[in-house]
Amino acid sequence: MASHESTNDVDRREEKRDSDGGSVATNVVPRPIPGERRKVALITGITGQDGSYLTEFLLGNGYEVHGLIRRSSNFNTARLDHLYVDPHNAAKARMKLHYADLSDASSLRRWVDALLPDEVYNLAAQSHVAVSFEIPDYTADVVATGALRLLEAVRCAPKPVRYYQAGSSEMFGSTPPPQSEASPFHPRSPYAAAKVAAHWYTVNYREAYGLFACNGILFNHESPRRGENFVTRKITRAVGRIRLGLQTKVFLGNLSAARDWGFAGDYVEAMWMMLQQEEPGDYVVATEESHTVEEFLQAAFSYVGLNWKDHVVIDPRYFRPAEVDSLKGDSTKARKALGWKPKVGFQDLVKMMVDHDIEIAKREKVLVDAGYIDAQQQP
């Protein structure tokens, strides 16, 4: 014990060194070789789905992770709570959160300069396609110009910083599948158009300034942590509540839209891999399997022995002004050059999400039965 500079909680982790690694909070933390300092990552959008999986992954790789979050009078760090160590508790808290905003260039510059990260992952966005039709200006400012502001901060830093830009299959839009890095963009929403702008800012900064900047063109990626108004999670949340008798119907839009859906936990690994290469580049990340919303419904409801047709109502308000009919990625480049491949397939993804949302519905039921909350009104 004498030779360790560590505190008690680090010692506990050492005891687990030989046991199988579980979740990161109790997992083995690779110790940096004395003299070698930890790599530092800065993540925008850390409070979102991808942000939380990426943070777990990087912490597991021994990184110090800093995240930029918006300030709200509501609690917005639910996806990070299991990773959060109160700074009063442990000198070795390796995830730290700071206030900033993609619309505020000054805040981005301040944190890049203060932290001098080795890697920056720009995951922040107004990320809902349908909502982008309602708040296009805001979406464009955060998603497009925000990326530019962050690139500027990185470019001006006094040391080399590697930059990852979260691209999106939505950029391909109406271009017919399968879509690869060489397929033309044809964005069908303000969100997608803004992502196209951010893509080209990133390419331009790479070409003009020699920045190690990569675009990850990720196709849809889901998980139990997905936001509840994205269709996959909306469905699995509904399945859980319907199964527990807390809800009866779910209202949806276009059931024929086809997407290439993977597991977000697999996809964040691809992000990191891109930044470990000798040369920067742009990569499609996808399972290469496409399914319609109707197939997702079929899988999700039947998994708990229900018939989706008994519970789904079509509501025209959920149709998009301009639709993206069919996405199916060609991820040959990522699989060859990065050695990446997805581990979780479509059926397992659906099961994972439904299982999780059944647990959440059970928890809601515990509180309903204990009289703490009313079952929320549902049609």
Added chain:
Amino acid sequence: MKEENGNEEAPQPPSPTQIGGGVVPRPVPGEQRKVALVTGITGQDGSYLTEFLLGKGYEVHGLIRRSSNFNTARLEHLYVDPHNAAKARMKLHYADLSDASSLRRWVDALLPDEVYNLAAQSHVAVSFEIPDYTADVVGTGALRLLEAVRCASKPIRYYQAGSSEMFGSTPPPQSESSPFHPRSPYAAAKVAAHWYTVNYREAYGLFACNGILFNHESPRRGENFVTRKITRAVGRIRLGLQTKVYLGNLSAARDWGFAGDYVEAMWLMLQQDEPGDYVVATEESHTVEEFLQAAFGHVGLDWKDHVVIDPKYFRPAEVDSLKGDSTKARKALGWKPKVGFQDLVKMMVDHDLEIAKREKVLVDAGYIDAQQQP
């Protein structure tokens, strides 16, 4: 059965309907409901104001930011799924104070009778960290909203959420005529918003009011404001889920009231014949230490056993002492606070004890771990 109903004009049954649990006064036929637009509706004041306005028969629209996290917790009890009831009288729309276009769009689409600008980056300490963002939303955002209101095709009454923080280091008691001396980017931005509002009233004849509200708290207060931070800690400490709470300057003195009382003052300002600016306050000042004493004392604990001072919570520039002079509001509006300091503290502690009990139910059922706490 028209004959049976006789002279009754209302086609619906005479008993009141329940919406979100409250009684809804029915509008007199021929008279349409007043429409209110509330920015910052997801916050503490937004939720109390919405309840109050719904209780007065208004149709309430709120502007909210989009997040992949759930941010409408304070409104859940008022929310009626639109698929459920044609008569949902509270509706939420996406917008942002930084986005002039979104503000203009909703003012034009809804043509509200009244607009309440409660939205802000509302934490004083955080404003030292993100001053640009704070200034853009709190200062320029107010201007964007005033512009949208000014350009609307019908007269709209506008309420601007001012703050006692604007008085800053000006010694107490502070009234409408006391000089401003803001001590944070938050306060300075609020001063800007105050003067934009006055200017739009004077230049364009807009019915625009500044509510200079002193601190107002409640069980719905955000958890990193000192009062709620304390009562949340008291609840968790009492239930054995926590042992310490870290605080900053215990000598700061504030005039604390109950938010539910204060939103009524906002509405009253917009019902007058003439627009004006009003201080709203209890006229009683207490230190953070006194709040600690009352909160811990309410559950039989000694605050000194549980409080640790952490210099990170001290402000770069402090506001030592606020105590409002609300004579004008009491006379002209007939407003007065109903909940005093001791009752406010009890209300908050009682609520946070219930929340801690609920956390304990889930901890005991194995659903969550008691969060790490020093």
